[in-house]
Each structure stands twice: as C-alpha cells, then as structure tokens.
Amino acid sequence: TAGITQAPTSQILAAGRSMTLRCTQDMRHNAMYWYRQDLGLGLRLIHYSNTAGTTGKGEVPDGYSVSRANTDDFPLTLASAVPSQTSVYFCASSAGTSNEELFFGEGSRLTVL
Amino acid sequence: GQNIDQPTEMTATEGAIVQINCTYQTSGFNGLFWYQQHAGEAPTFLSYNVLDGLEEKGRFSSFLSRSKGYSYLLLKELQMKDSASYLCAVSDSNYQLIWGAGTKLIIKP
Numbered sequence: 001t002a003g004i005t006q007a008p009t010s011q012i013l014a015a016g017r018s019m020t021l022r023c024t025q026d027m028r029h030n031a032m033y034w035y036r037q038d039l040g041l042g043l044r045l046i047h048y049s050n051t052a053g054t055t056g057k058g059e060v061p062d063g064y065s066v067s068r069a070n071t072d073d074f075p076l077t078l079a080s081a082v083p084s085q086t087s088v089y090f091c092a093s094s095a096g097t098s099n100e101e102l103f104f105g106e107g108s109r110l111t112v113l
Numbered sequence: 114g115q116n117i118d119q120p121t122e123m124t125a126t127e128g129a130i131v132q133i134n135c136t137y138q139t140s141g142f143n144g145l146f147w148y149q150q151h152a153g154e155a156p157t158f159l160s161y162n163v164l165d166g167l168e169e170k171g172r173f174s175s176f177l178s179r180s181k182g183y184s185y186l187l188l189k190e191l192q193m194k195d196s197a198s199y200l201c202a203v204s205d206s207n208y209q210l211i212w213g214a215g216t217k218l219i220i221k222p
Binding site for chain 2: 041042043044090097098101102107
C-alpha cells in the first residue's frame, strides 16, 4: 500500500523561483498536514487541512500556501523561494483531528540557493 | 510559551536498556506521543499516553506523569536497528502537536 506519497524527493531551487511540493494519500484520511524539519528544531507545522475544502495556518505559514481541492491531495506552494526555506518537508495525514496517529510521507528535501 | 525538552543525544550498548526523557510545558494537555525516525526517513508512531502510568508494547514502554509534565520512553533489549531519533510530541488544548527536537540514540555493539 502506498500510504502517503510526496514528490519530488529532493530539489535544488534558485531564490525567487516558485515551487510546488506534491502530496497524495490513499488512506481516505480527513486531515492532512505540512511540516518542516530543521536540524536542532522540532517539527514545525506550516499549514493543515482538517477536511477537503478547508485549510488553516500552522506555526510557520509565511511564504507558503496550500489547497485541498479533494481528500487525497494537499500540495504546498512556495511562491517566491528564499534560502531560509531550505529544509526537509514532510506531509502527514490522520484519520481525524483529535489525537490521531500521524502517517508521514518520506519527505522532500528542498535547497534554496 | 510552549516547550518540549529532550536530550539531544544518547549512547547505549546493544542488549542493554535505555530511558529517554521528555519534559513539557504546554497550554493544556491532550496526550503525549512518541515517534521513531531513522536517519533520512519519515517519523513513525510508537506510542500515545493520555493517562498517568506505564504503557508497555513489546520491547518499548512509555510512561507519563501529568502532574510533573514528564514522560519517558523505555527501550529494552536494545538492537542495532533501534539506532534512530526519538521524537516526543504533546497535544495541547487545541489538539495542536508541539514537537520536541528529538533525541538521537546511538547503539554500540
């Protein structure tokens, strides 16, 4: 079973360029999340979606946008990348929104030069 | 502010027992999670505690004391494959997860 699929696995991007990280899940989970993971810091929530058609801002939303047109897909867009957005990005999903186990994708390593 | 503290790194010997501590200060508490993350891979769920006490699951156990804002993950009969980072996360009053920076566990033969 695929679970959560992220693409691309890694990407080098010039500052100022735009980029969309893709995330697809096949578990019919209601909730989806985007996190970034940086050395020495805990996972930080960028944006989330509790159900298709709704999105919300997390702890570090600036410079990122998301959409949730259907249950399966939750893309993350960087409109104009900056070097501080260099990070590993994880997409995750959960069946519900109250203390549910998170299932993570394999991550997308993004380097902004 | 909200804060989760874990040791940055720990070293243990194959076959031994290791305890990884996590202390937290959060606005509200709706449970505590432990995840395992191997280098270069995604985090995977290990345990969830919402009531005080010890939850045992095979070689891994997790303990919670809500009054002390404290949890630990106990790993027994350590194997080389247990070398990984262990992430502590607390669900706050809004069910938002607050994550610790993780503890890197190194297992030596």
